[in-house]
Amino acid sequence: MNKTKILLGHGSGGKLSAELISKMFLPAFTNEFLAPLGDQAVMNINGTRIAFTTDSYVVNPIFFPGGSIGDVAVHGTVNDLAVGGARPLYISAGVILEEGMPMDELERVVSDMKNACERAGVQLVTGDTKVVEKGKGDKIFINTSGIGVIDEGIEMHPGRVQPGDKIIVNGPIGEHGIAIMSIREGLEFETAITSDTAPLNHLVQDMLTVSKNIRWMRDPTRGGLSSSLNELAQTSKKGIALNESDIPVSETVKAACEILGLDPLYVANEGKLLAVVPADEAEDIVIAMHKNPQGKEARVIGEVVDDHYGYVLLKTSIGGNRVVDMLAGEQLPRIC
Numbered sequence: 001m002n003k004t005k006i007l008l009g010h011g012s013g014g015k016l017s018a019e020l021i022s023k024m025f026l027p028a029f030t031n032e033f034l035a036p037l038g039d040q041a042v043m044n045i046n047g048t049r050i051a052f053t054t055d056s057y058v059v060n061p062i063f064f065p066g067g068s069i070g071d072v073a074v075h076g077t078v079n080d081l082a083v084g085g086a087r088p089l090y091i092s093a094g095v096i097l098e099e100g101m102p103m104d105e106l107e108r109v110v111s112d113m114k115n116a117c118e119r120a121g122v123q124l125v126t127g128d129t130k131v132v133e134k135g136k137g138d139k140i141f142i143n144t145s146g147i148g149v150i151d152e153g154i155e156m157h158p159g160r161v162q163p164g165d166k167i168i169v170n171g172p173i174g175e176h177g178i179a180i181m182s183i184r185e186g187l188e189f190e191t192a193i194t195s196d197t198a199p200l201n202h203l204v205q206d207m208l209t210v211s212k213n214i215r216w217m218r219d220p221t222r223g224g225l226s227s228s229l230n231e232l233a234q235t236s237k238k239g240i241a242l243n244e245s246d247i248p249v250s251e252t253v254k255a256a257c258e259i260l261g262l263d264p265l266y267v268a269n270e271g272k273l274l275a276v277v278p279a280d281e282a283e284d285i286v287i288a289m290h291k292n293p294q295g296k297e298a299r300v301i302g303e304v305v306d307d308h309y310g311y312v313l314l315k316t317s318i319g320g321n322r323v324v325d326m327l328a329g330e331q332l333p334r335i336c
Helices: 015-029 069-082 103-120 175-185 201-210 224-236 251-260 279-290
Strands: 041-045 048-057 086-098 123-132 140-150 166-169 216-218 239-243 274-277 299-305 312-315 321-323
Touching (some): 048 069, 069 086, 069 103, 069 201, 086 103, 086 201, 103 123, 103 140, 166 279, 175 251, 216 224, 224 239, 224 274, 224 312, 279 299
Parallel strands (some): 086 123, 239 312
Antiparallel strands (some): 041 048, 048 140, 086 140, 166 274, 166 299, 216 274, 239 299, 312 321
């Protein structure tokens, strides 16, 4: 870890982020709720299992094809609760505004947040607003926290992952990150690229209706599939085997990644989830996902293996194998 200053890479969701957390924050705040390092903390309060999460959003630009910082702020928090098996109920919003931000842009962001709450079925119940001098911010930053309830019988944890379990993704990857980059770089394609930002809690509940035996879930935002699956491999002490030909990537996203020199496995998503499920239940879960608009392109992309512990190995479309490492630096800053 850089010992003298913060780098953009410390916010990438990759290696530098992991080092910052493990060497700076964990020694100061270690406790039984923080230790699992999930997207949410799970606590038992008077016999009710509560999931609690928080996240901050600094995406630039604040409006992009398919959404805005308002959508992402709500969806991101809802999804962090959902992938822990929780039913999201309430969220908060802390808004930091820059002096000079056009009032009509703020109104649009608030409207997007309202619509996102309604779509997810959650209520925004508390918040805070601050304003900083012009030049001291970037129009708007948003922090959201969320609370949800986990029903009895649901237990998602890397320690439950077993060799032979199947890995499922709910649809094409890389769309959010590339939608942002297409605006930044002024790229135009025959087929428009729009962000996949969406609430996933209804999809997760559809999956849990089929089976409560889902071992683990994560929404692969910063750092993409690579970071999420590397974290799983390292914490579960298992190996991950992926099939490149099974990983859904749209042709437009592939083309954009080639132009920008990016790997879709490392590009951020805002409406995707990864799930590890027992092999004998994978087909039924995928069928249930196909009935939900957010899961209509769900498929199995790999499995957990009793080999190459702590590593993610990709079988390429030409028959070779390569290690998919965690993102080392910052590939796409200010993406969420």
